[in-house]
Amino acid sequence: MYQKIISNINELSQFKLICKKKLELINIWKSCNSKEAEEIWLYLHNLLVEYTCPEKLIYNEENSTLLFKGENDRQFLLTCINFVSIYLLYLSNNERKKKSINLDENFRKLFYKLIEIQFMLSDKEIRISFGKCLLNICELKLVENDFSNYLKINVLLFLLWKSCSTEGKSTDISKLKKYKDFCKIIKWGISDKTTNSFYVLCSYSLSLPKFYENCDGKIFLSYVWSLNENIAYHLFNKFVHSTVVLPFDNINHYSKIIYSTWKNCSDDMKSVIETQLEHLVHFSLKCPIKIAARFRCVLNIFHTNKGDKSINKLIFKIYDPVIWRNLMSPNWKIRFNATCIFQLIFPVVDPCIKDINYLEEMDKAYNALIELSEDKNICVRQATAKCICYILNELWEIIHDDKRIILLNILINKLLKDKYSENVRSEVVLGLCEIAKNKMINKIFLKIFDRIKYLISDKSLNVRKNFVNLVLELNKNLNDNFSNEIDFNELMKRITKDYFTFNVQACIKKLSYMKQENNEKIKSKEIREFLKLSTNLITYTMWKCDIKEQAKKCINFLNEYPVLMICISKFSTNLKLIDRYKLSSVLFEITNVKLKEEDSCILLSENDKNILNDDNLKKKYIRYSSLLICVANLLKAKNEEEIELCSSEEIQDFLKKKFIEKYFLDSINTLIQPFYFKVLKYINLNHDNYLIIHKYSHNQLNSLHIMKNKYICKKCIIPLFYKWGLLRSYVIKNINFLNISIQSIFYQIKNSKDILTNSVNNKNDVLLGNDTINIQENISNDIEKNSIYITNIHKGELDDKNKNKKKYMNEENSNNENINASIEIEGLKNKINEKDSNEVEKIDINKINNENKGNISDTELNIYINNEIELNALLFLSLIVKKKKYHNMLFKCFPDIIYNFIYKFNYFLLYTFESISMNYFFLPPHFLSPYNEKQNITITQFIISDQKKIKEYMKLYISFFFLFNYICLQNKLSYEWDELIQNTLKTINLISSVKFKNEVEIMTRKITRKEYSDKEITDEKKMWKSYINAIIYFIIYYIDKIEYIIAMKKLSLEDLDFNDFIRNFFLFYKCYEIVNEDEKETKKIYFKIWNRICSFLMFILNFDYFEKKTYFKLMIINTFFTFTYEFTPKKQIEKILRKCLIVIKEKDTFQKYLENFKNNNDTVNYMEESQIKNIQNVLDNILLKKDKPKK
Structure with a gap:
């Protein structure tokens, strides 16, 4: 039977087939005697040598891998391993009764060869397959010999490798724990392949979070570490290196490993581990502060367990006398590190000495603290403050009364009065907060509070914040009397001041190109925390009464300190949401009643700020507006839990009863309206509860061009519509109109020669051709993907030029009283509630396209864009783009339309400045002197000449450019920006290259008003004034774009001449000065230009590129002086x-x-x-x- 095996293992296919028939193969093994088995193993060994010879392997230097050249050779090795596995299965089933199994020599040879081959190869499948063999053979009762020991070591290597590989799991680590006793077999100190591999894998596992974070992994590493000095040396080196780079939160795992190693090691290894601990102490003292803190964290587990006698002995052994030397080191960083450790190991006394000597040693520790408290370095004093507070808190019971008094006096009289560092004072107060939490010792504050209560008015924000926290802790743990001992007048002044600072900080632009040198940065998070704690302290007893009494206290407080009451309503967190809602409803009701009284009702009937000249009315205005702000703040949910609670039926019903629409309707178009609408913003009710307000707000959003309601739309209506889910439909409509507007601008550029500046029907309307425009090869085609059309168009928004073509717009012209009729809003509203907003957007865009494409695609259709609606769209989008939370609505849903606007407006600006710089800028000579001959000079007609339009177009263009460019870079969106950036460079050069005819006369011209009585010349001057005014406004707002492009560092600045740019800008002003008869208006424009150039000058001087260009900077300052008037x-x-x-x-x-x-x-x-x-x-x-x- 054995001949069947020998004859089949020659051929790979036959070899695989015989391995598949496991039962047949096992029966063959049963029938074989020992000699036949030996012959099989010998034959297989020879074949294996043949199949795995060096010629059949390939080494890749780049990846450092050794693999088989041919797949057949690899398959043979895998089949060979499978064959051995079946044999081991046979042994485990049939040799159980034997006390020990002695494998024959030829099998051992074959197995040695397999170990060698799998060890060399970089093939995971082979390693895992052979690893199973190793685990199976270890389960057999083998005779203890070199072969069995060799197998055990390789089992460890396999499990370590698998645990460390990407496929390694916690199950493999648990097996390591099971076989950890195999480590005793390793020949430590002998340099061979297996031992070195074990060292490498153990060191590598120490750097893997999945290994050292696992409980079994920790046990295995600490066990190995404690076995021998050699492996301990390897692991310690890796341990030290990894501690420096490890995430700080993971250091705790390392701490547990070395603690377990020291605790469980033998007496022989104890001295080795303790020597390594001494090295860690050295690192925690001598390393830079941040790295030393890491080693201190590693040792912290010994400090926290110092009640144990053996640990007390260890601490004394590794720290004495090194800690005393380092506390007196001339290097302040070493003193700082030593002080931080001293806090944890105090008092560093030998636990074996007698009581008398023990007290003497304690005195040594106290003296060290006294000396450290007088250290010249601030950081050392700060560490000392923390150290003393920690010692008092942890060791109060064992410290003698005299020593307690000394330490408390050091804190109160020295460290709390440290004039040179707020950090030292802040550290003391933080330490006192911890002491206040300790019920065993916090009664000491009954004696010392009078000595520290002045800290409520400390100049340092952190000190004040921590002190307020201390008082709250004392109120909580002792009694409420501590609040009464504070100077509340001083606290209220400080809160009011900090609240103003917080609001100012919130208004500062987040984006600033300027370097913030010599400006102290205000920490808004710290201010917020201080305001929260302080308002909680002030209201500590204020809320401990019924709702009516609370409301009464709020009103009284508001009458005296309105700003403080607003601050309390915004930041105080010690009143539950339901109680806040009840209180706010009472305050809201009081406000409504008071405003309807005879002497206050004018505030709900007038919108004229002149009535505030009356002092009594002004006081009432401040009182009731502040009261409404407080109501709004109380209604605002402060966290996610409260947001969820707001949607409950109980609260919804409560709000419907207390905050009915009538109260808000009465405030419309009055002085008090913004404050009522602020309340509305935080009421968690939808627009179905406020139908008339919804209609009013809708009209307001469509009449932004009036410019009187911009504030109320920005602060109240837009956030309200966003909350109601209605804002998206307005974005669709206005972004579409912007798309049409930019198309109209291009139409006019194309037809600039025969453009009609005034239409027959409306002097304020501009002709628009609706055909698809292509001006140059560079100009992008119309966007088909997102070019949407409005389903319901304003009356007057699109006026049909041709009466025969009105049939296209019959539907649009009906029911125009409700602007953007409710179909669009109601349809979107329902979808937004049901579907993902992005999905809805795409559905509606496609729907609008399909419905309207046929109607408005006629290339011959000419329509007019109403300037008011155009301005309305610009203003609306400018408000939307300012808030980050609305950006998804714009940039995710309409990226192509926005880029189309950016791209085309970029070329429009280039075209505009080209038209200015094409020829000499020739001011009519009779403007310069009445004796000069009159000349008729043709003025270039700007497509956009209105001051408001220029301002809004430029603001929107720059906002879109900056934000969309940033989003594209962040999300790697493929839009072309280089060309647009280069156009900026061209535009700067165009402005700089403008040549003024009679430049010297313009610069030196002395202005005398009312020189001309000729009406014709006066009208001509007005025309020139409008023309130059437009140029000035284009340049003023374009400077924002220049600053951003320079800050991006994507422009080659070598060829730019900002001196000529600034000079020409001021020369345009000089021309404006000549043509404008109104002196007040001229000065207003001058200061607008002068201030803008000032900020631009500071930007240039701050920018790195211009740092060494001294001559260039002095030239610009020269020009600046030339135009700085008396x-x-x-x-x-x-x-x-x-x-x-x-x-x-x-x-x-x-x-x-x-x-x-x-x-x-x-x-x-x-x-x-x-x-x-x-x-x-x-x-x-x-x-x-x-x-x-x-x-």
């Missing part, structure tokens, strides 16, 4: 020059330039004497102040 306030000039002195690094060069200002002919030649004198006075004042410290 009526410019000196304070403003001084402010900008002081900023220049801070920013410009070449101080000496700049100072010499300022000192020689009068002698600079390039600057002074074009300036008037009064202008020079004004600037020189400012310079003298700056230079004089600068020289004073030197004297």
Whole structure:
């Protein structure tokens, strides 16, 4: 029978077939004698050598892998392993009764060869397959010999490898724990393949979170570590290296491993582990502060268990005398590290010494604390403050009364009065907070509170915040009397001031290109926390009464401190949501009743701010508006739990009864309206409860062009519609109109020669051709993907030019009283409640496309865009784009439309500035002098010339450009930006290259008002004034775009000349000054330009690229001085020059330039004497102040 095996294993296919017939193969093994078996193993060994010779393997240097060249050779090895596995199965079933199994020599040879091959190969399948063999053979009762020991070591190697591989699971780690006793067989200290591999795999497993985080993994590592000095050395090296780079939260696992190793190791290994612990102590003292903290965290498990006698001995052994030397080190960082450790191991006394000596050693520790409290370094004093508080809290019972008093005096009289560091004072108060939580010792505050209550008015925000927290803890753990001992007047002043600071911080632009040097950063999170704790302290007893009494207290508080009451309503968290709703309803009812009283009802009937000139009415306005703000704040949910609670039926019914629509309707178009609508924003009821307000708000959103309701739309109506799920339909409508508007601009560019600036029907309307426009090869085609059309069009929004074509718009022209009739809103409203909003958007876009494409696709159809509706769309989208929470509605749903607008408006600006710079800018000569001959000069007609339109188009374009560019970069969206950025460079060069005819005359022209009585010339001047005004506004807002592009660092700035750019900008102003008769209006434009150039100048001076270009910077400052007129306030000039002195690094060069200002002919030649004198006075004042410290 055995001949059948020998004859079949030659052929791979036959070999696989025989392995599949397991029962038949097992029966063959049963019939074979020992000699026949030996012959099979010998024959198979020879075949294996043949199949695995070096010629049949290939090594990849790049990946460091060794694999088979041919698949047949690999399959033979896998089949061979399977064959051996079946034999082991036969042994386990038939040799159970034997006490021990002695495998024949040829089998051992074959197995040695298999171990060698699988060890060399980089084939996971082979390793895992052979690993199962290893685990099976270890289950047999083998005779103890070298072979069985070798197998056990390889079992460990396999399990370690599998645990460390990507496929390794916790089950493999549990098997390691099971076979951990096999580690005793390893020949430590002998450099062979298996031992070295074991070292490497153990060290590697120490860096794997899935291994050291697992409980069995910790047990295995600590067991191996404790076996021998050699493996302990390898693991310790890896341990130290990994501790430096490990996530801080994972260090705790390392701490448990080394603690378990020390606790469970033999006496022989104890000294080795303790030596390694001494090394860790050295690292925790000598390393940089952040790294030392990591090693301190590793040792922390010993510090927290220091009640154990053996651990107390260990702590003394590894820390004494090294801790005392390092506490007195000349290096403050080492003293700091030592102080942090000293806090945890105090008092570092030998546990074996007698009582008398023990007390002497304790004195040594107390003296060290006293010396550290007087340390010159702030960080060391801060660590000392924390150390003393910790010692008092943890060791109060064993500290003598005298020592307690000394330590408390150090805290109160020294560290709390540290003038040089708020961190030291803050650390003390934090420590006192922890002591206040300790019920065993917190009664000490009854004696010391009078000595520390002044901290409520400390200059440091952190100190005040922590002190308020301390008082709240004392109120909670002792009694309420501590609140009464505080100077509440001082606290209320501080809260009010910090609340204003918080609001100012919230208003600061998040995006700033300027470097924030020499400006202290306000920490809004800390302010918020302080306000929350402080308001909780003030209201600690305020809410301990019924609702009516609470409302009474709120009203009284609001009459005296309105800002403080608003702050309390916003930040206080010690009143439950249901109680807040009840309180807010009572306050709301009181407000409604009071506003209807005879002497206050005017606030609900007038919208004229002049009535606030009456002091009594002004007081009432402040009182009731503040009261409504408080109501809104009380209604606002402060966390997710409260948001869920708001939707409950009980609260919904309560709100419907208390906050009915009538109250809000009465406030419409009155002074008090914004505050009522603020309340409305936080009531969790939908628009079905407020139908008239919904209709009113709808009309307001469609009349933004009036510019009087912008604030109420921004602050109240848009957030309200967003909450109701109705905002999306308005975004669809307005983004579509923007798409049509940009199309109209391109139509006019194409037809610029014969464009009609005024239509017959409406002087304010601009002709639009609805055909698809292609101006240049660079201009993108119309967007088909997202080009949507409005289903319900405003009356007057699209006026049919051709009467024969009105049939296309019959549906649109009906029922136009309700703007954007309710079909669109109601349809979207229902879908939004049922489906994902993004999905709904796509459905509606496609629906609108399909329904309207046939009606508006006629290329011959000419329609008019109403300027009011166009401005309304711009204003609406400008409000939407300012809030991050609305961005998904724009940029996710309409990326193509937005990019289309950015792309086309970019080219429109290029076209506009090209038209300006095409020829000389020639101001009519008779404007410069009445003696010059009159000349008729044709003015380029701008497509957009209205000041409001320029402002809104530019603001929206720059917002879209900045935000959408950022989103594209973040999400790797494929849109072309390089071309648009290069157009910015071209535009800057176009503005810089404008040539002014009679430039010297324009610069030196002295203005005398009312020179002309000729009506024709006056009308001509008005026309030129409008033209130049448009240019100025285009440039003013375009500077924002320039700053952003420069900040992106995507422009080559080598060829840019900002000096000419600024010069030409001011020359346009000079031209405006000449043509404008209104002096007040001229100065207004001048200061607008001057202030914008000031901020642009600071941007350039701050930017890294211009850092070393001193000559370039001085040229720009030259130009700036040339156009800084005598009526410019000196304070403003001084402010900008002081900023220049801070920013410009070449101080000496700049100072010499300022000192020689009068002698600079390039600057002074074009300036008037009064202008020079004004600037020189400012310079003298700056230079004089600068020289004073030197004297």
